[in-house]
Amino acid sequence: MQTVNTLDMLRTALRQLRGDGKLIALVPTMGALHEGHLTLVRRGHEVADCVVASIFVNPKQFGPNEDLNAYPRQLAADAALLEGEGCALLWAPAVEAMYPTGFATNISVAGISDGLCGAARPGHFDGVATVVCKLFQQVQPDVALFGEKDFQQLAVIRAMARDLDLTHPHVGAIIGVPTVREADGLAMSSRNRYLSPDQRVAATGMPRAMQTAIARLDSGADVAAVLAELEAEIIAAGFASVDYAVLADSTSLAPLTILTAAPARLLVAARIGGTRLIDNMAVNPLQA
Numbered sequence: 006m007q008t009v010n011t012l013d014m015l016r017t018a019l020r021q022l023r024g025d026g027k028l029i030a031l032v033p034t035m036g037a038l039h040e041g042h043l044t045l046v047r048r049g050h051e052v053a054d055c056v057v058a059s060i061f062v063n064p065k066q067f068g069p070n071e072d073l074n075a076y077p078r079q080l081a082a083d084a085a086l087l088e089g090e091g092c093a094l095l096w097a098p099a100v101e102a103m104y105p106t107g108f109a110t111n112i113s114v115a116g117i118s119d120g121l122c123g124a125a126r127p128g129h130f131d132g133v134a135t136v137v138c139k140l141f142q143q144v145q146p147d148v149a150l151f152g153e154k155d156f157q158q159l160a161v162i163r164a165m166a167r168d169l170d171l172t173h174p175h176v177g178a179i180i181g182v183p184t185v186r187e188a189d190g191l192a193m194s195s196r197n198r199y200l201s202p203d204q205r206v207a208a209t210g211m212p213r214a215m216q217t218a219i220a221r222l223d224s225g226a227d228v229a230a231v232l233a234e235l236e237a238e239i240i241a242a243g244f245a246s247v248d249y250a251v252l253a254d255s256t257s258l259a260p261l262t263i264l265t266a267a268p269a270r271l272l273v274a275a276r277i278g279g280t281r282l283i284d285n286m287a288v289n290p291l292q293a
């Protein structure tokens with residue numbers, strides 16, 4: 006696997022890689038890789054001839070009081086993991102290579118970026134959309150893979166790619182990959198390493214409470230009551246606060262007050278110590 010950190014090196018490497026029409030899958034990440042990321046790489050190999058991964062801790066998607074400086078950086082270890090998965094190329098630009106002096110463009114996907122994590126983290130999804138648009142332009146992948154772990158992010162990227170004609174419809178373009186979890190149910194996240202041992206145990210309360218909520222919805226319980234119980238259970242598990250606990254339409258992410266036959270999603274963000282964790286799960290639609 007080759008690691009490149011300038012656009013010229015990237016373009017040269019991509020030309021060689023593409024050769025006689027090989028399909029390229031892109032897996033964008035911020036590094037500190039875990040099984041969730043590596044699952045995206047494996048899926049990439051199933052749908053394309055070679056996989057290009059990117060590692061870039063994108064300053065534009067962090068708020069002023071967020072964890073940009075503390076975010077784990079371990080490029081050598083990450084490169085070894087990607088190499089082990091048969092990745093062909095690692096694109097790891099410095100901040101100056103991604104945003105040279107004078108960089109002035111912002112991509113904002115209205116509507117879908119506004120609620121949920123967008124409300125708690127103003128500007129976050131603009132940062133995501135801007136960097137992912139640049140990554141698409143730089144790598145021009147045939148297909149790109151993103152985790153459902155960041156469900157709203159996936160929706161924002163799909164909307165941006167549709168609106169800006171960024172996808173290559175003949176290949177299937179943007180693929181969402183189901184969330185990979187620890188054995189105890191906690192969604193894998195680079196931020197889990199911020200948790201103390203006690204917080205790590207308490208954090209399992211979030212997916213557990215979500216499963217309970219889904220079972221209650223399955224049995225016909227009132228949505229508002231279920232969401233109130235979900236919040237209370239997450240707090241009882243040891244979380245300091247709940248940013249949101251919402252039932253939403255899976256496509257529009259519009260909040261739902263009743264379950265319908267359309268696919269729905271339960272989405273949660275909550276804080277434990279200084280760490281903000283998010284999770285989401287599919288909810289069984291109402292049977293006709």
Ligand code: AMP
Nearest residue numbers: 034035036041151152154155184185193
């Ligand atoms: P990040 O490095 O956190 O920006 O994540 C890079 C990509 O990996 C994003 O598409 C995430 O949604 C995806 N990802 C992160 N955690 C998981 C997980 N537990 N399961 C599946 N995909 C994940």
